[in-house]
Amino acid sequence: MSEATIFLNVERPGTLTEDWSSVLVGLLVFVLALLGLAGVDLLGWAATTSVWVDPTQALGPVSKTYSYLGGASALVATFLALLTTLSLAVWATGGDLKRFVLAFTVVFAIAYASWFVGSYAHFAAVTPADLSKFGISWSLKLTNEGGFIFALLAGLIIANFFPRFAEWLREAIRPELYIKIAIVILGGFIAATAAGKLNLASSVLLRGVAAIIEAYLIYWAVVYFVARKYFGFTREWAAPLASGISICGVAASISTGGAIRARPQVAVLVSSLVVIFAVVEVLILPFLAQTFLSHEPLVAAAWLGLAVKTDGAAVAAGGITESLLLAQAASEGVKYEPGWILATTTTVKVFIDVFIGVWSFVLAYIWTNHINAEETNKAKLGEIWERFPKFILGFILTFSIVLALALGGGLTQKLAPAIAEANTFRVIFFILTFFSIGVLSNFRKLWEEGLARLAAVYVVSLFGFVIWVGLAISWVFFAGVKPPLAG
Amino acid sequence: MSEPSIKDEAKLRFSEPLLAIEKKLIIWSLSVGVVSLVLLAALSRYIPS
Numbered sequence: 254m255s256e257a258t259i260f261l262n263v264e265r266p267g268t269l270t271e272d273w274s275s276v277l278v279g280l281l282v283f284v285l286a287l288l289g290l291a292g293v294d295l296l297g298w299a300a301t302t303s304v305w306v307d308p309t310q311a312l313g314p315v316s317k318t319y320s321y322l323g324g325a326s327a328l329v330a331t332f333l334a335l336l337t338t339l340s341l342a343v344w345a346t347g348g349d350l351k352r353f354v355l356a357f358t359v360v361f362a363i364a365y366a367s368w369f370v371g372s373y374a375h376f377a378a379v380t381p382a383d384l385s386k387f388g389i390s391w392s393l394k395l396t397n398e399g400g401f402i403f404a405l406l407a408g409l410i411i412a413n414f415f416p417r418f419a420e421w422l423r424e425a426i427r428p429e430l431y432i433k434i435a436i437v438i439l440g441g442f443i444a445a446t447a448a449g450k451l452n453l454a455s456s457v458l459l460r461g462v463a464a465i466i467e468a469y470l471i472y473w474a475v476v477y478f479v480a481r482k483y484f485g486f487t488r489e490w491a492a493p494l495a496s497g498i499s500i501c502g503v504a505a506s507i508s509t510g511g512a513i514r515a516r517p518q519v520a521v522l523v524s525s526l527v528v529i530f531a532v533v534e535v536l537i538l539p540f541l542a543q544t545f546l547s548h549e550p551l552v553a554a555a556w557l558g559l560a561v562k563t564d565g566a567a568v569a570a571g572g573i574t575e576s577l578l579l580a581q582a583a584s585e586g587v588k589y590e591p592g593w594i595l596a597t598t599t600t601v602k603v604f605i606d607v608f609i610g611v612w613s614f615v616l617a618y619i620w621t622n623h624i625n626a627e628e629t630n631k632a633k634l635g636e637i638w639e640r641f642p643k644f645i646l647g648f649i650l651t652f653s654i655v656l657a658l659a660l661g662g663g664l665t666q667k668l669a670p671a672i673a674e675a676n677t678f679r680v681i682f683f684i685l686t687f688f689s690i691g692v693l694s695n696f697r698k699l700w701e702e703g704l705a706r707l708a709a710v711y712v713v714s715l716f717g718f719v720i721w722v723g724l725a726i727s728w729v730f731f732a733g734v735k736p737p738l739a740g
Numbered sequence: 741m742s743e744p745s746i747k748d749e750a751k752l753r754f755s756e757p758l759l760a761i762e763k764k765l766i767i768w769s770l771s772v773g774v775v776s777l778v779l780l781a782a783l784s785r786y787i788p789s
Contacts, residue, residue, distance in 0.1 A: 470773025
């Protein structure tokens with residue numbers, strides 16, 4: 254397989270894995286934001302983008318404390334802070350520091366520019382009040398999270414029309430790192446959202462258990478059977494493919510590949526396919542959800558968590574869907590509290606992620622004891638921890654701390670601005686993820702390499718039943734469960 | 741280690757019939773999954789939302 258096809262950053266020998274470095278960066282942002290509780294505003298300079306018609310009014314620091322900085326300086330400060338922190342993280346994982354610094358500068362510029370363009374009022378304004386406020390008569394109503402789509406499209410254009418440029422960007426194309434950092438930060442945001450409505454939050458958590466059963470026990474078995482029986486794939490290909498389509502894309506196919514002792518390239522090839530299909534899903538499903546599920550927002554949220562593979566695409570698609578559904582509800586006079594749709598998608602996805610290690614162990618046990626009984630490298634219990642996605646620990650930690658502060662410390666009001674500052678970085682990491690996923694998606698090259706048959710299994714499985722069974726189960730468990738009303 | 745290619749490995753199609761243990765994995769997985777979902781769906785009626 255050509256390296257130009259997909260740039261999965263297989264970790265090189267370093268002192269830290271990408272998983273752990275994402276936990277550290279996410280926690281750094283989280284701790285700096287929490288210092289706001291003590292009256293120390295350390296992140297208020299972070300740049301945020303508002304919906305605009307006058308470009309000079311688009312950018313600004315997230316906190317009024319730093320309003321003297323202005324938009325341009327806030328953006329430069331944000332870039333320098335991210336460049337420094339991520340450079341350290343990449344260096345610690347054994348990456349090429351010089352190439353990362355150069356590539357990240359360009360990646361950040363294009364990704365942030367996409368958010369900026371996506372926030373143009375003709376793209377982003379939603380309600381009649383917004384149109385009137387900006388003095389415009391029409392809008393695509395993408396919300397200012399439509400910037401995610403612009404970032405994805407920018408990445409796709411580079412991957413498919415400027416492959417040498419995509420290759421040059423390679424060191425900074427790290428969607429897994431960016432989304433894992435975002436998910437660690439998201440833990441605090443979700444806890445702050447959940448603290449106000451604990452009953453609803455517990456209900457979402459309990460209903461999320463259904464997602465695990467569906468992904469592992471139902472999806473996996475069916476996809477594996479289809480791949481083996483009807484497409485004739487060998488076990489080495491069918492198992493990582495089943496995990497990629499049914500569980501959680503890249504991480505699951507790599508983990509399964511390791512568990513059944515497949516050649517590493519099998520999982521990488523399957524992963525590249527997963528990323529391509531995740532792009533297709535992100536471009537279609539949020540808009541389908543807006544069209545058909547606007548009155549069942551949490552059904553839509555759970556559905557995306559189940560149907561969109563890869564953490565990055567699923568969680569970010571949840572973000573887009575939240576914006577679209579909240580905007581649609583607002584235009585009908587219903588104002589939902591923000592955060593619940595994204596929280597539900599993330600909960601479903603994180604629940605699924607938690608069991609990757611356990612499922613890999615089950616497969617490793619069956620493969621090394623029954624299928625390849627001559628295998629000397631037998632499955633060990635330690636593999637469960639080894640394959641456990643460590644960024645989940647960061648998510649659990651930020652979630653628990655904020656929940657404890659909100660419930661035990663009665664700090665709900667003070668937490669809001671601190672979490673909002675951390676959330677600004679979460680959105681930037683989402684944008685970086687979307688752009689990176691786009692750059693990974695060289696459709697033509699993948700086709701040239703003969704992935705048609707793998708793609709056929711994916712199409713049959715994804716559009717034949719993964720999406721529909723996911724929708725049915727989301728409906729059974731989440732229909733009638735609504736986000737609380739704002740105010 | 742050889743570089744796998746779907747094209748090259750197409751000739752291996754249907755070269756590995758489903759073993760009894762694979763069938764067992766598929767059937768058990770689906771059965772436990774469906775039964776658990778039915779139980780959870782019934783249980784979810786008692787979860788306040």
